[in-house]
Amino acid sequence: MTGQVRGVQLARLLGQWHALPGRRRSPDYAALAGAVRGLLADGRLPLGVRLPAERELAEALRISRTTVTAAYRHLRETGHLASRRGAGSWTMLPGNHRVASTGLWTPLDDRDMIDLGAAAPAAPPQLLAAARAAAEDLPRYLGGAGYHPTGIIELREAVADGYTARGLPTSADQIMVTSGTQHALDLVLRLALAPGGSVLVESPTYPNALAALAGRRARITTHGLAADADGWEPDLLLGSLRQTRPKLAYLIPEFQNPTGHLMPAALRERVVAAAHAVGTDLVIDESFVDLPLDGTELPPPVGVYDRHSRVISIGGMSKAYWGGLRIGWVRASAPQVQRLAAVRVGVDMASPVLDQLVAVHLLAEADAIVADRRVELVAQRDALLGALAHRLPDWRVTVPRGGVTLWAELDGPVSSALARAAEEVGVRLAPGPRFGLDGTLERFLRLPFTLPAADLVEAVGRIAAVRYDLDRTGRQRWREPAVIA
Ligand SMILES: Cc1ncc(COP(=O)(O)O)c(C=O)c1O
Numbered sequence: 001m002t003g004q005v006r007g008v009q010l011a012r013l014l015g016q017w018h019a020l021p022g023r024r025r026s027p028d029y030a031a032l033a034g035a036v037r038g039l040l041a042d043g044r045l046p047l048g049v050r051l052p053a054e055r056e057l058a059e060a061l062r063i064s065r066t067t068v069t070a071a072y073r074h075l076r077e078t079g080h081l082a083s084r085r086g087a088g089s090w091t092m093l094p095g096n097h098r099v100a101s102t103g104l105w106t107p108l109d110d111r112d113m114i115d116l117g118a119a120a121p122a123a124p125p126q127l128l129a130a131a132r133a134a135a136e137d138l139p140r141y142l143g144g145a146g147y148h149p150t151g152i153i154e155l156r157e158a159v160a161d162g163y164t165a166r167g168l169p170t171s172a173d174q175i176m177v178t179s180g181t182q183h184a185l186d187l188v189l190r191l192a193l194a195p196g197g198s199v200l201v202e203s204p205t206y207p208n209a210l211a212a213l214a215g216r217r218a219r220i221t222t223h224g225l226a227a228d229a230d231g232w233e234p235d236l237l238l239g240s241l242r243q244t245r246p247k248l249a250y251l252i253p254e255f256q257n258p259t260g261h262l263m264p265a266a267l268r269e270r271v272v273a274a275a276h277a278v279g280t281d282l283v284i285d286e287s288f289v290d291l292p293l294d295g296t297e298l299p300p301p302v303g304v305y306d307r308h309s310r311v312i313s314i315g316g317m318s319k320a321y322w323g324g325l326r327i328g329w330v331r332a333s334a335p336q337v338q339r340l341a342a343v344r345v346g347v348d349m350a351s352p353v354l355d356q357l358v359a360v361h362l363l364a365e366a367d368a369i370v371a372d373r374r375v376e377l378v379a380q381r382d383a384l385l386g387a388l389a390h391r392l393p394d395w396r397v398t399v400p401r402g403g404v405t406l407w408a409e410l411d412g413p414v415s416s417a418l419a420r421a422a423e424e425v426g427v428r429l430a431p432g433p434r435f436g437l438d439g440t441l442e443r444f445l446r447l448p449f450t451l452p453a454a455d456l457v458e459a460v461g462r463i464a465a466v467r468y469d470l471d472r473t474g475r476q477r478w479r480e481p482a483v484i485a
Pocket of ligand 1: 119120179180181182183206252257285287315316317318323327328485
């Protein structure tokens with residue numbers, strides 16, 4: 001058992017369960033049970049948590065207790081709930097299927113599935129040669145123990161040079177190499193956020209960042225992003241910072257995941273000034289900074305405006321290079337890097353030397369690799385946009401000027417139901433609510449354009465087919481949950 005979810009929390013997660021498609025055909029209790037199964041299926045409701053008492057949930061949802069009783073009974077019958085008299089009811093999976101209760105899940109090894117849950121591309125062709133060259137370099141390191149908590153010096157230098165080239169002078173002692181950007185975020189949170197600390201995040205935002213924040217039991221407030229090109233509403237964002245005075249704010253200014261928005265230079269400067277004024281640390285996730293498309297000019301890095309070591313930047317190689325490398329980094333002040341290294345040795349000691357050497361070779365060819373990647377992404381994005389305009393013309397999308405995702409506004413609050421139906425026809429989707437804290441993003445769907453164009457077009461065709469079936473059938477079958485990246 002990992003804990004308890006309260007009535008109001010579950011009600012928030014359930015969002016607009018009563019308005020989901022197919023409702024006209026199913027009784028309230030079945031719809032409620034289906035919505036709870038949906039939350040379990042996409043990981044928003046962990047396994048082994050205790051659900052609220054029937055009366056409490058009935059009050060939170062403003063429905064009759066009989067409906068909740070029947071829904072819980074239904075969930076017990078389908079194997080999604082275990083109850084003990086007097087002790088309560090816990091979430092579980094049918095057939096005693098056991099998985100971690102973190103909300104992260106192992107993907108099905110299903111080659112016929114078109115996976116639009118992960119927003120990350122396949123490796124570039126240069127990777128193999130880089131790996132061979134790295135193996136040749138390895139003897140230089142074999143005489144030592146191989147533990148480099150802040151990373152091998154040649155990779156730290158290469159990453160520092162990248163920041164300097166972007167207009168943010170950086171030395172190697174300001175860089176710590178990590179095993180991916182997610183690892184970087186976790187370490188920074190361990191350093192900068194006491195358990196239960198307050199954090200401001202964008203909504204929607206990257207789901208695994210929410211998972212990392214949940215790990216710190218952070219008290220999260222959100223700043224809602226507009227779906228259209230405006231993105232951050234500057235006065236609202238600055239107002240939120242001033243009013244809530246969070247300990248930390250986590251922002252993704254370059255081609256935000258999932259919306260694709262790019263924060264303008266003027267707002268970057270104002271955010272840093274406001275953060276300094278209220279004592280907020282800024283964690284700036286630059287995962288997509290290498291991927292401006294259509295010749296879009298990047299504003300200066302947020303760190304350029306930082307005079308007081310308020311900004312910690314994190315980034316990595318998963319989006320422009322390959323997620324399987326597991327190479328990321330933190331850019332901070334040199335003393336902060338030393339403190340991070342002290343935290344890190346309590347977690348994993350250091351990143352693998354061989355992988356870091358591969359990264360060094362890839363970064364030496366950054367210009368060519370990234371240029372090819374951008375050409376590929378533009379072609380895939382345009383194929384996806386074309387297919388959407390043709391097959392789902394009622395959906396609204398803003399063309400992102402970079403990154404790897406579209407944030408589509410749907411023709412109804414159907415995202416979770418659509419994701420469940422799409423699994424049935426071999427398309428895995430990351431529904432809108434996965435990118436928020438409550439059930440309010442049902443009108444949105446994140447669509448990455450990291451797969452080959454033909455797969456994207458095929459996926460849209462299948463999604464369009466199930467979209468039109470949805471209102472008529474409203475089927476809600478159990479599916480195993482999947483990784484969102
Ligand atoms: C905004 C953001 N941060 C972090 C990550 C995790 O990246 P990594 O594979 O480098 O850990 C992702 C991956 O999707 C992301 O989109």
